[in-house]
Amino acid sequence: MKFRFQYIYTAFILSFVILTVLAVMFYQRLMNAQRYSNEVEHTYEKLYILERVDGTLKDIIGSERGFILTRDSSMLEPLITRGSHIHTLIDSLRSLTLDNNKQQININNLKRIVSERLSQIRTNVNKAALKQRSNLDLRMLQSKVLMNDYNDVLRKIESEERSLLLFRNIQKDSSQQLTPKLLYAIFVFATIIFILSFLFINKEMRKRLTFQQALQKQVGELNRANAELEQLTHTHSHHLQEPLRKIQTFTTRLLTKHSSTLTDEMRVMLDKINTTAEHMHGLTADMAMYSNLITNKEALQDADLNYVLFKVAEHVDARLTMQHASLSVINSLPIIKGIPAQLVILFEQLIDNSLKFARRDVPPLITVRFEETVGKSISDKLFSVFGGTLYYKISVTDNGMGFSNEFAERIFGIFEKLESPQRESKGIGLAMVQRIMINHGGNVSASGSVGNGAVFYLYFPVHNR
Incomplete structure (x- = not known):
C-alpha cells in the first residue's frame, strides 16, 4: 500500500x-x-x-x-x-x-x-x-x-x-x-x-454523493421551515390590521361622541392610543409589503426609470409642495430589467426618507442622477455581490439631516432608526429598498455627513450587453 x-x-x-x-x-x-x-x-x-x-x-x-x-x-x-x-x-x-x-x-x-x-x-x-x-x-x-x-x-x-x-x-x-x-x-x-x-477519485465521489444527498434533505427541510416562517409573518401582519382598525374606530367614536364628557387627560390618552394604533397599522401594512417582497415571484421586464420616477413624482407631489421641496433629475435615466411596481415603491421610500429627515427651515432638495459603472470599482464590502459586471448607478442625493458613515450599513436593517424621537419613522423603508434591489440582482449603499445630507447609490445590473 x-x-x-x-x-x-x-x-x-x-x-x-x-x-x-x-x-x-x-x-x-x-x-x-x-x-x-x-x-x-x-x-x-x-x-x-x-x-x-x-x-x-x-x-x-x-x-x-x-x-x-x-x-x-x-x-x-x-x-x-x-x-x-x-x-x-x-x-x-x-x-x-x-x-x-x-x-x-x-x-x-x-x-x-x-x-x-x-x-x-x-x-x-x-x-x-x-x-x-x-x-x-x-x-x-x-x-x-x-x-x-x-x-x-x-x-x-x-x-x-x-x-x-x-x-x-x-x-x-x-x-x-x-x-x-x-x-x-x-x-x-x-x-x-x-x-x-x-479512476482514483471515483470511489471518494461515491461517498461524497451519499453525503450530498443527506445535505440536500436538510436544505429542503430548511427551505420548508423558511416558507412556513414567511407565511406566518405574512398572516400575522394581515390579521393584526383588523383589531388595530377597530381600536382606531372606537377611540375616534369616543373622541367625537363623548367629547363633552371627556377630561383633557382622557382626551390626550385617547389621542395617544389612536396615534399608536395608526402607527402600528402602518407598521403591519409595511411588514406585509416587506413579506410580499421577500416572496416575490414576478418576472423582470423592461422598465423605464424615467416613467417610474414620473409616476412617483405624481404620488408625492402634494407632500413636495407642502414642504416646499424640489425633485430634479440631472440626466435621463436608463431602461432596466425590473419590476415596475417594486421600482415605484423603491423611489417612493427614498423620497419619503429625504422628506422625513429634512432639516428644519431648509427647503428639501432631492436630485437624481445616472451613470454606468463596473462592479470592481464599487466598495470592497460589496465586491462579492458585484464582481466585474457592468451596472447602472442611480444616485439619489438630498440636503437633509444626513448621518454618520459609521451607520451606513446599519440603516438598511429592519426597525433600525437613527433619527431623533421627534421624527416619525417605522424603520422599515430602507430595508424595503434593499430588498427590492436584491430582487433586481443589484444592491444599495449609502454615504452621508451629519447636517449635510445623504446620498443613496442604487446599482442595477446591465442585461444583454
Missing part, C-alpha cells in the same frame, strides 16, 4: 511538472502572439492616422482653391474647423513612433512642412479676400514645391510603416501556427491525467 501511494505521488508530481512546463511554453507563445498582434494593430493605427493627416490637408487645400476661385466664405469651413486638428493628428502619430528614431525625424519634417503649407494657405486666403493677386504665380509655385516635399516625406513614413507591418505579420503568423500545436499537446496530456485522476 505504501509503495502504491509513493507511485501515485511520484506520478502526480511528474505530471504536474510536465503540465507546468507545457503551460509556461503555451503562455509564452500566447503572449508573443498577443504582442505581435498588438504590434500589427499599432502599425495599422499609425497608417490610419497618416491617412487622416493626408486627407485633412487635402480638404484644407481644396477649401483654399475653392475660396480663391469663388470667394465664398463657406468654402473655408475645412480650414477653420480642421486647421488646428491636423497638428493634433501629427502629434498623435509622433507619440506612436517614439520607439523609431527614423520615423521621429520624418514626422518632425512632416509637421514643419504642414505648418509652412498652412501658413501659405492662410496668406493666400487673406490676399484672395482682399482681391490681391500680386505674386500669385510665385505663391502657387512655392506651394507646389512644399507639396512635393510633403509627398516625399509622406511616402517615406508610409514605406517604413508598411515594411514594419510586413515583418510583424510574418512574426504573428508564425506564432499563430505554433500555438495551436502546443495547445493540442497540452490538451492530450491533460486528458490522460484527468482520466487517471477520475
Whole structure:
C-alpha cells in the first residue's frame, strides 16, 4: 500500500511538472502572439492616422482653391474647423513612433512642412479676400514645391510603416501556427491525467454523493421551515390590521361622541392610543409589503426609470409642495430589467426618507442622477455581490439631516432608526429598498455627513450587453 501511494505521488508530481512546463511554453507563445498582434494593430493605427493627416490637408487645400476661385466664405469651413486638428493628428502619430528614431525625424519634417503649407494657405486666403493677386504665380509655385516635399516625406513614413507591418505579420503568423500545436499537446496530456485522476477519485465521489444527498434533505427541510416562517409573518401582519382598525374606530367614536364628557387627560390618552394604533397599522401594512417582497415571484421586464420616477413624482407631489421641496433629475435615466411596481415603491421610500429627515427651515432638495459603472470599482464590502459586471448607478442625493458613515450599513436593517424621537419613522423603508434591489440582482449603499445630507447609490445590473 505504501509503495502504491509513493507511485501515485511520484506520478502526480511528474505530471504536474510536465503540465507546468507545457503551460509556461503555451503562455509564452500566447503572449508573443498577443504582442505581435498588438504590434500589427499599432502599425495599422499609425497608417490610419497618416491617412487622416493626408486627407485633412487635402480638404484644407481644396477649401483654399475653392475660396480663391469663388470667394465664398463657406468654402473655408475645412480650414477653420480642421486647421488646428491636423497638428493634433501629427502629434498623435509622433507619440506612436517614439520607439523609431527614423520615423521621429520624418514626422518632425512632416509637421514643419504642414505648418509652412498652412501658413501659405492662410496668406493666400487673406490676399484672395482682399482681391490681391500680386505674386500669385510665385505663391502657387512655392506651394507646389512644399507639396512635393510633403509627398516625399509622406511616402517615406508610409514605406517604413508598411515594411514594419510586413515583418510583424510574418512574426504573428508564425506564432499563430505554433500555438495551436502546443495547445493540442497540452490538451492530450491533460486528458490522460484527468482520466487517471477520475479512476482514483471515483470511489471518494461515491461517498461524497451519499453525503450530498443527506445535505440536500436538510436544505429542503430548511427551505420548508423558511416558507412556513414567511407565511406566518405574512398572516400575522394581515390579521393584526383588523383589531388595530377597530381600536382606531372606537377611540375616534369616543373622541367625537363623548367629547363633552371627556377630561383633557382622557382626551390626550385617547389621542395617544389612536396615534399608536395608526402607527402600528402602518407598521403591519409595511411588514406585509416587506413579506410580499421577500416572496416575490414576478418576472423582470423592461422598465423605464424615467416613467417610474414620473409616476412617483405624481404620488408625492402634494407632500413636495407642502414642504416646499424640489425633485430634479440631472440626466435621463436608463431602461432596466425590473419590476415596475417594486421600482415605484423603491423611489417612493427614498423620497419619503429625504422628506422625513429634512432639516428644519431648509427647503428639501432631492436630485437624481445616472451613470454606468463596473462592479470592481464599487466598495470592497460589496465586491462579492458585484464582481466585474457592468451596472447602472442611480444616485439619489438630498440636503437633509444626513448621518454618520459609521451607520451606513446599519440603516438598511429592519426597525433600525437613527433619527431623533421627534421624527416619525417605522424603520422599515430602507430595508424595503434593499430588498427590492436584491430582487433586481443589484444592491444599495449609502454615504452621508451629519447636517449635510445623504446620498443613496442604487446599482442595477446591465442585461444583454
